[in-house]
Amino acid sequence: MLTQDSFAVVLRHVKKVYGGGCKPVKVFDDINLEVKRGEFIAIIGPTGCGKTTLINLIAGFDTPQAGNIYVEGVDITKLREKEKTLFRAKNIGVVFQVHNLIPNLTVYENVELPLVLLGVKKWEREKRVKELLEHMFMAGYIDRKVSTLSLGECQLVNLARALVSDPKIVLMDEPIEYLDPFTTDTLLAFLKGEIFKKKTVLLTTHKRKVARIAEKTLYLKKRLP
Amino acid sequence: MSMWFALKDFKTRISQVRVILFVIAFLSADFTFIFVFLKGWSNIQIFIPMLIFVATALATALLHLEDKTSQGIGVLKALGAKQSTIVLIFLIELTLVGVIGVFSGILLGLASLLVVSSTAQINLFEGVALTEAFGLLVSSCLSGVLVGVLVCVFSTWKKSARMVVEALAHTR
Numbered sequence: 001m002l003t004q005d006s007f008a009v010v011l012r013h014v015k016k017v018y019g020g021g022c023k024p025v026k027v028f029d030d031i032n033l034e035v036k037r038g039e040f041i042a043i044i045g046p047t048g049c050g051k052t053t054l055i056n057l058i059a060g061f062d063t064p065q066a067g068n069i070y071v072e073g074v075d076i077t078k079l080r081e082k083e084k085t086l087f088r089a090k091n092i093g094v095v096f097q098v099h100n101l102i103p104n105l106t107v108y109e110n111v112e113l114p115l116v117l118l119g120v121k122k123w124e125r126e127k128r129v130k131e132l133l134e135h136m137f138m139a140g141y142i143d144r145k146v147s148t149l150s151l152g153e154c155q156l157v158n159l160a161r162a163l164v165s166d167p168k169i170v171l172m173d174e175p176i177e178y179l180d181p182f183t184t185d186t187l188l189a190f191l192k193g194e195i196f197k198k199k200t201v202l203l204t205t206h207k208r209k210v211a212r213i214a215e216k217t218l219y220l221k222k223r224l225p
Numbered sequence: 226m227s228m229w230f231a232l233k234d235f236k237t238r239i240s241q242v243r244v245i246l247f248v249i250a251f252l253s254a255d256f257t258f259i260f261v262f263l264k265g266w267s268n269i270q271i272f273i274p275m276l277i278f279v280a281t282a283l284a285t286a287l288l289h290l291e292d293k294t295s296q297g298i299g300v301l302k303a304l305g306a307k308q309s310t311i312v313l314i315f316l317i318e319l320t321l322v323g324v325i326g327v328f329s330g331i332l333l334g335l336a337s338l339l340v341v342s343s344t345a346q347i348n349l350f351e352g353v354a355l356t357e358a359f360g361l362l363v364s365s366c367l368s369g370v371l372v373g374v375l376v377c378v379f380s381t382w383k384k385s386a387r388m389v390v391e392a393l394a395h396t397r
Binding site for chain 2: 056059060061062063081082085086088089090094096100101102113114116117118161
């Protein structure tokens with residue numbers, strides 16, 4: 001029998017409503033979800049169905065009005081902001097839809113940042129960042145300023161930044177939406193690669209081609225107002 | 226960590242902050258010039274309004290800089306930066322900008338006083354107790370920077386207390 005600890009992510013009776021007043025927008029009402037460790041799940045659905053909200057809730061970026069969210073056995077809805085920040089830094093890597101890289105820093109420094117925040121020693125940071133960038137065929141980009149990169153290259157750096165701290169869970173919020181077909185194929189090939197084998201991955205998309213690389217696909221329906 | 230990020234960010238952002246740096250230097254240079262020219266140290270009725278004006282202007286310049294640079298707070302929070310780390314990053318960066326701006330401004334002001342003195346052949350430094358006047362000048366400008374930095378730190382503290390999702394929305 002599977003216990004709560006067998007799952008990487010568990011959502012129990014989660015309710016999320018945006019805005020108060022006379023017209024609140026109910027995104028989730030009593031949603032339940034169980035994701036086993038090492039699973040690769042694609043969440044597919046139309047715009048506005050709550051894909052990004054789901055990622056935000058699991059990452060601890062947002063809080064639900066009701067229900068519990070267990071990540072690696074820890075109920076993150078019970079954690080204080082400071083504890084949640086530390087927990088996220090150690091366990092969760094997030095790939096944003098808009099890459100959100102820091103334009104003044106180089107590729108190397110952007111990828112290094114999560115390790116600096118975790119207090120990893122300089123020599124180890126250097127080793128991990130260089131290894132990862134080499135693995136992603138981006139060794140030649142190390143000293144490039146992020147502001148000089150194309151959107152596709154930025155998204156690869158975004159992915160590298162999410163993976164560098166070796167998180168158990170990787171959350172990807174529509175990572176391929178703005179990319180051209182060639183860069184999309186590169187990214188998809190990478191997602192099927194060795195580095196993702198042992199990780200729990202949740203990827204949101206509204207493209208079926210992208211969802212096909214996952215082991216399971218969840219469909220989110222848009223709530224009618 | 227805060228120092229690592231603040232110095233890297235400051236070094237690479239220098240082209241963006243140079244306008245604010247110039248504004249701070251210009252204000253400090255003006256203050257220096259008028260302060261020495263009107264012998265502000267011996268005339269409190271001139272000195273106090275000038276000090277209030279300069280402090281407000283320096284604080285406004287720094288607040289403008291903080292507002293422009295605080296867009297990255299959401300990303301830092303999402304990557305696992307603590308609220309105290311974020312505040313410290315801004316504290317270091319803004320202090321650096323403020324102090325560099327003020328000192329270059331004072332030097333610029335003194336240089337322009339020397340140029341005016343030699344051109345117009347008037348000794349503007351006559352009767353100036355240099356150590357006392359310079360000390361008052363530096364402490365006045367730095368108190369302006371201090372006010373600015375404190376206001377900015379409070380603003381950053383409030384912004385970094387937001388939920389990550391709200392902070393990220395301000396990034397876009």
